[in-house]
Amino acid sequence: MCVLAMCFDETMSLHRVRQIVVGGIGCFYLCLIYPLFVDLHHSRWLIEMHNQECDPMFISFFIALGLFLVIAARRPEQHRLMINFAAYQSLFHCAVMTVMTVEAARNGTPRQIADVVITAVIGVVLLALTPRGATPQGDEGKRPQVSAGSSPAPPL
Template sequence: MSRELTLKVVMIVIGLFFLAGIYPLVMFLWFWPHANDIVPMFLSLYVTLGVFMLIAARSPTEHRSLIWFTAWSSFAHTGVMLAQAYKNVSGRPELFGMSAVLIVIGLLLIVLMPAQPASVRGGD
């Protein structure tokens, strides 16, 4: 399997994974307990990012900035989650597991990042 095809498959899997957050988002808003207002905000961002990852999977080279954003925002979100889990701010041990998932997502995207097109690098 070529590197580009592998990246496309990874982007589709990540896009579907993020898009799967639509169900808990809708359920959370439908039965809104007002106990935690942060969860639906993050879910809405990840669902939106999932849609754009699926669109970008058609031509990853043209969507390098989205791939970089997805990778580095995953690392940033992981840093916050690990700090919260370590300080027991939220009292949610599942943050460690989600952190691992986001680290894998970020690493996969960076390792598979497509090269810049020759026109951008200064080629003909």
Template sequence: MDDIDRIRYLRIALVAVGLISIAGIYPLMLVWPSGWAWHSGHSDYPLMIVGIYATLGVFLLMAARDPLAHLSLIWFTVWSSIVHGAIMTVQALAGSGQRGHLIGDVPALFIIAIVLAVLTPRRAISS
């Protein structure tokens, strides 16, 4: 894959992750709580997570216009997804009631991190 294709696919990935972050997380928490919501009963947690990820999603959509100008945001998304996924993996393994996350939000975070890391250039793009 050449640099032009990599940037094109990166833009597509940023739009997809951005839209999922804005509009997909809350519905997933409602329809598949065992794989996406970490609290049962009343909790302020879901709204806080949705707010954080929706905000990130807006910025990822803006970054899709010119990914090379927003590399720090993209790498923040990669590394924060890895850290968040690793912490959730440990918590899901430690709590038997949380195992559904191992096939829900945990792999989603690692997939996002891998896709963005593979597509994000590590050097200047030649024209």
């Protein structure tokens, strides 16, 4: 509750809110390393889940995404593409899980909807907090000067 109060404090900058949210989502994804370890250590994906080898690979994607979100949290304005990727990935994942949930209900198979809501909230929050129109600082945004007698280098 204290973190939520900090996020909505009027004196806190939007930059700091972005850092907290992006870093928090990244840490949430990194915490998935424990279920991954348990699945792999006990061969749960093979024995109990009836050869569902996609689950550990799927979780490993989220762990890698979490690492990059934690890195992006330091300077969100310079990592807009990574934050947008995480947001859209979450929304597309939510769309697929929504279809799966509807199909499961039509076939009489119970399926929880909590993961659909969680991924939707993550995607919407990341999209809402993605920095807009900021230009990177430093030499990255500058074009090289061309002297009168030389031709510019061809684009790569």
